[in-house]
Amino acid sequence: MLLIHCPYCGEARAELEFRAAGDAHIDRPANIAAISDEEFAEYFFLRDNPKGLIYERWRHIHGCGRFFNAVRDTVSDKFVMTYKAGQPKPDLSPAPGAAPALPADSRPVETYEATEGRAE
């Protein structure tokens, strides 16, 4: 079972107490009535689904009840960090030429493609 650090409770609690709530930092357009259907669909439905770091909203629903944001690696499922809702998006992108900013123990796990090659 994963342990997830709740920034409001100040400690790591079991994954059972949490619920995922989709991507974080999705800004609602200010001119929501003026934008086209395509632009609305882009804002409302379409998400990036990245392989690697993703910024998500999580809710400590069976604990303090609060929403917060988390940075998670979609390959290893490791929670890199969590922070309170409303705080700015942390910049975890590596500097040009530098190694990834992740801690050494959070490298993505080996994937099938890396070890076995692509399925033909």
Add this chain to the structure above:
Amino acid sequence: MADPIAIAARRPVLAPHASGAARAALSAAGPAARLSLRAKPDAVGALSAALGLDLPTAPKHAARNGARHALWLGPDEWLVIDEDEADLMAALSSAGALHSAVDVSHRNAGILVTGAEAATVINSGCPLDLSLTAFPVGACARTVLSKSEVVVYRTAEDAFRVECWRSFAPYVLAVLAEAAAEA
């Protein structure tokens, strides 16, 4: 060769509900007045004065004054329990601070878990760290117990109060009784 009958020792089906083993015992808490209290930080002082105790503002903390307890559930949320069934709504009506108070006296049921293995019994279905360092006397938290949401409150080193929703109470009691029978 071991006697197969001895290995497959059977207990009467109702035994867990009748057990009162010394290592962990269950009992139903008496009726109590309960409030679900929500308020912003600037109202905490006035509400504390009205209730006669200091509403805790740190995670997992509870405050107690006699039979009245205030349990921190979230940054702006408390569960207030008065075991003397005092009129909590009346106490808060003159607080003069913006807040939301809902009387949930009959929404919850309390189960008292006592004995040397009380923490083990709760941990049979609850992932919370109940060691005395992480969860000392007076600590409380909303969490999950098996498939039910509960509030766990440590009233002594070997005593807990488990608050669950009324309709979940028979299930929660059965889960705890199963663990207590084996504690």
